Amino acid sequence: MKRSPRFYVQLAFTVAVCAFLVVPVVLSIMAGVTENFFVGIKSGLTFRWVVEVWTLYNKTIFLSIGIALATLAVTLLIGIPAAYVLARRQNRYTRWIEELMVLPVAVPGLATALALILLYGQFRGFRISWTFILVGHVLFTLPFMVRSVLAVMSAIDLKTLEDAAASLGATFAQRFFHVILPNCRQGILAGALMVVTLSMGEFNITWMLHTPLTMTLPVGLADSYASMRLEIGSAYTIVFFIMIIPLLVAMQWMSEPGKAKKYG
Amino acid sequence: MKPAHRESLRHIALLLPALTIFAAFWLLPMARLLSVGASGEMGISAYWAVVTDPRYFSSLVSTIVLSATVTFATIIIAGITGMFLQRHRFFGRSFLLATLTFPLAFPGVVVGFMVILLVGRQGLVGSVTEWLFDEKLVLAYSMAGLFLGYLYFSIPRVILTIMAAAEKLDGALEEVARSLGASPWQVIRDVMIPGLKPALISSGAICFATSMGAFGTAFTLATKINVLPITIYSEFTNYANFSLAAALSIVLGLITWMALALARSMAGSTVAAAA
Numbered sequence: 001m002k003r004s005p006r007f008y009v010q011l012a013f014t015v016a017v018c019a020f021l022v023v024p025v026v027l028s029i030m031a032g033v034t035e036n037f038f039v040g041i042k043s044g045l046t047f048r049w050v051v052e053v054w055t056l057y058n059k060t061i062f063l064s065i066g067i068a069l070a071t072l073a074v075t076l077l078i079g080i081p082a083a084y085v086l087a088r089r090q091n092r093y094t095r096w097i098e099e100l101m102v103l104p105v106a107v108p109g110l111a112t113a114l115a116l117i118l119l120y121g122q123f124r125g126f127r128i129s130w131t132f133i134l135v136g137h138v139l140f141t142l143p144f145m146v147r148s149v150l151a152v153m154s155a156i157d158l159k160t161l162e163d164a165a166a167s168l169g170a171t172f173a174q175r176f177f178h179v180i181l182p183n184c185r186q187g188i189l190a191g192a193l194m195v196v197t198l199s200m201g202e203f204n205i206t207w208m209l210h211t212p213l214t215m216t217l218p219v220g221l222a223d224s225y226a227s228m229r230l231e232i233g234s235a236y237t238i239v240f241f242i243m244i245i246p247l248l249v250a251m252q253w254m255s256e257p258g259k260a261k262k263y264g
Numbered sequence: 265m266k267p268a269h270r271e272s273l274r275h276i277a278l279l280l281p282a283l284t285i286f287a288a289f290w291l292l293p294m295a296r297l298l299s300v301g302a303s304g305e306m307g308i309s310a311y312w313a314v315v316t317d318p319r320y321f322s323s324l325v326s327t328i329v330l331s332a333t334v335t336f337a338t339i340i341i342a343g344i345t346g347m348f349l350q351r352h353r354f355f356g357r358s359f360l361l362a363t364l365t366f367p368l369a370f371p372g373v374v375v376g377f378m379v380i381l382l383v384g385r386q387g388l389v390g391s392v393t394e395w396l397f398d399e400k401l402v403l404a405y406s407m408a409g410l411f412l413g414y415l416y417f418s419i420p421r422v423i424l425t426i427m428a429a430a431e432k433l434d435g436a437l438e439e440v441a442r443s444l445g446a447s448p449w450q451v452i453r454d455v456m457i458p459g460l461k462p463a464l465i466s467s468g469a470i471c472f473a474t475s476m477g478a479f480g481t482a483f484t485l486a487t488k489i490n491v492l493p494i495t496i497y498s499e500f501t502n503y504a505n506f507s508l509a510a511a512l513s514i515v516l517g518l519i520t521w522m523a524l525a526l527a528r529s530m531a532g533s534t535v536a537a538a539a
Contacts, residue, residue, distance in 0.1 A: 020415075027382070078285060085275045086279075088275065103290065108520055111516065118506065204479045204480055221374060244369050
């Protein structure tokens with residue numbers, strides 16, 4: 001098929017937009033493994049910056065993974081039951097609750113963080129512990145879990161499924177764990193991936209809530225950008241990319257039609 | 265106990281954990297923020313400071329102008345790119361699509377760093393312009409850098425929304441318009457844009473709200489740029505002016521919330537991830 005000149009103009013524009021997004025990523029990967037970025041690749045390739053990042057910041061990596069998993073656990077525990085009720089009872093009040101729970105995402109993280117500090121900052125033990133950050137992350141990610149599970153629950157006929165199980169003598173616990181949960185696997189998985197990805201990358205709330213002893217990965221990144229040489233910041237960014245890529249690939253794979261049911 | 269009654273109790277019990285955490289850690293702190301905002305020397309009029317005090321007013325105006333410009337530019341860029349990728353199948357298309365999805369998960373700080381690598385002191389554009397004209401072009405640490413950073417995190421989000429909406433557009437309508445003699449520009453103006461309108465408005469509002477509240481990118485690029493999140497941050501940490509920081513963040517929160525409420529009323533369920 002012969003393409004029109006307009007096709008090539010639009011293609012060039014699209015490639016330019018993609019280059020704008022990708023070139024800095026490539027630059028940061030290059031800078032992270034170059035002896036001296038200012039001199040260029042000819043100064044030699046090295047892993048010494050990555051090693052240095054590991055010695056300086058490995059704690060931030062473990063803390064971020066820990067907080068992401070704890071956030072996931074909390075959002076699963078409180079988010080799935082909440083989504084179930086919101087799906088079963090669709091009335092004015094539940095719509096209100098849904099609207100309310102999205103507020104921590106609609107309002108800038110800075111405001112949420114300031115509010116938490118002003119109310120709970122005086123409780124020193126809580127203020128300096130990692131659970132203070134966990135609270136911020138749960139607030140920010142809970143709406144994504146609830147929405148993702150709710151989308152699947154609204155698409156299936158929850159009530160009929162439950163009634164059928166109940167008529168066979170299943171208790172509520174049996175219905176919940178053996179009928180409802182297996183039926184919304186897709187939504188739970190999609191929500192879980194979203195929660196972990198968001199928690200790993202959260203900065204706006206975390207920056208205000210962290211202490212020197214509770215630095216997460218994005219906080220460490222900001223610290224290295226501000227105070228370390230460009231090569232170290234770049235190497236640290238590579239570490240972040242390595243951690244986030246598997247999550248993105250999994251999300252992409254899930255959202256492809258045909259491989260998994262459409263969600264949220 | 266009646267079964268229906270028992271079910272109601274069960275539903276309340278299942279909703280309670282989420283509601284308790286939300287009330288204890290968001291509603292109560294927000295109420296506190298609201299009251300701290302009115303507790304300073306200025307009292308409740310601190311909420312007007314953002315309009316009456318020239319310093320905060322200029323910060324508000326520059327943030328709004330920046331966010332509106334970013335939104336406008338993003339919609340045009342993402343509109344062209346999204347329609348193109350949706351309508352054409354060619355070698356390398358899925359690679360281009362993948363590069364658009366990748367930056368979605370970048371925190372604001374990383375986006376700021378990307379801008380530094382592109383147009384910062386040791387950036388690519390600086391080296392190229394130095395080689396070409398013997399003069400370094402450095403944009404990163406100014407409004408221009410902020411503009412590029414906000415574009416960076418907005419473009420992927422808006423493109424994906426536009427592509428999803430474009431998938432549902434009826435291509436036959438454009439064919440009809442063309443066969444009736446409409447020019448390409450008329451097809452875009454009278455067929456495509458009206459069809460995409462809900463997606464354009466909702467993704468535009470999300471883009472605007474995200475830019476208004478974006479902190480990480482501005483924080484990485486320069487803490488001296490006069491945008492509202494940075495102003496709030498420096499009032500809080502550098503001047504310990506808690507009441508004013510509280511009042512300003514309530515005002516900022518109201519603006520972003522209203523923009524998103526507009527988006528949701530136009531196009532149903534969309535939640536923004538703040539960058």
